[in-house]
Amino acid sequence: MKVSTRMRVGRIFFLIFSVIFASCVTVQIFIAGMAVFVDPVNWVNHHVFAHLFGFNLPVIMVIMALAAGVPRRIYFQLFGVFATVFLMYFSANITAQWPWMGAVHPVIALVLFLLSCLIVVDAWRLIANTPRVRNQTDIDSLNSSIGDLSRQNKERDEVEQ
Numbered sequence: 001m002k003v004s005t006r007m008r009v010g011r012i013f014f015l016i017f018s019v020i021f022a023s024c025v026t027v028q029i030f031i032a033g034m035a036v037f038v039d040p041v042n043w044v045n046h047h048v049f050a051h052l053f054g055f056n057l058p059v060i061m062v063i064m065a066l067a068a069g070v071p072r073r074i075y076f077q078l079f080g081v082f083a084t085v086f087l088m089y090f091s092a093n094i095t096a097q098w099p100w101m102g103a104v105h106p107v108i109a110l111v112l113f114l115l116s117c118l119i120v121v122d123a124w125r126l127i128a129n130t131p132r133v134r135n136q137t138d139i140d141s142l143n144s145s146i147g148d149l150s151r152q153n154k155e156r157d158e159v160e161q
Helices: 005-037 042-053 056-068 072-093 100-128 136-160
Strands: none
Touching: 005 042, 005 056, 005 100, 042 056, 056 072, 072 100
C-alpha cells in the first residue's frame, strides 16, 4: 500500500518520538542504577526525569500515530505504554501501604523498556516497507501495469487451452 506524503512524514516523526521515548526509558533506568550503586541523591533526578517524559512523549506519539495512519497494533502498544507508565507511578507511590509493589517497580520498567523497543521496531518497519505515492500519475501507471499483466496472463491461459 502506498501512503501519502502527510502519512510518510507522520510516520517519520512517530519513529523519531518513539526513539526518543525508548532512549528516555533507558536513561531513566540508568539514573535508577546510579541512585542504587553510586549515590542516593540521584533518586531526585530519577523522580524529576520521570515527570519530564512519562506521559508527555506518549501523548505526542499518539498524535503522530493519528497523523501517520499507523496500524491498529501500534495503538494497542501505545495503550500498553500508558498503562505501564501509570503502573510505574502507582508502584512508586503505593509502597507505604504495599511494600511488595516496590519490588514490582523495576519489573514494570523492564516491560516498559521492551514495549518501547517494540514500538521503535514496528515504526521502523512501517517506514521501510511502505512505498510513497508521488502523484496520481504514478497510481494510474501502476493500475495500468497491473491490468496489462492480468490481460497477458489471460491471453496466455487461452492459448494454452
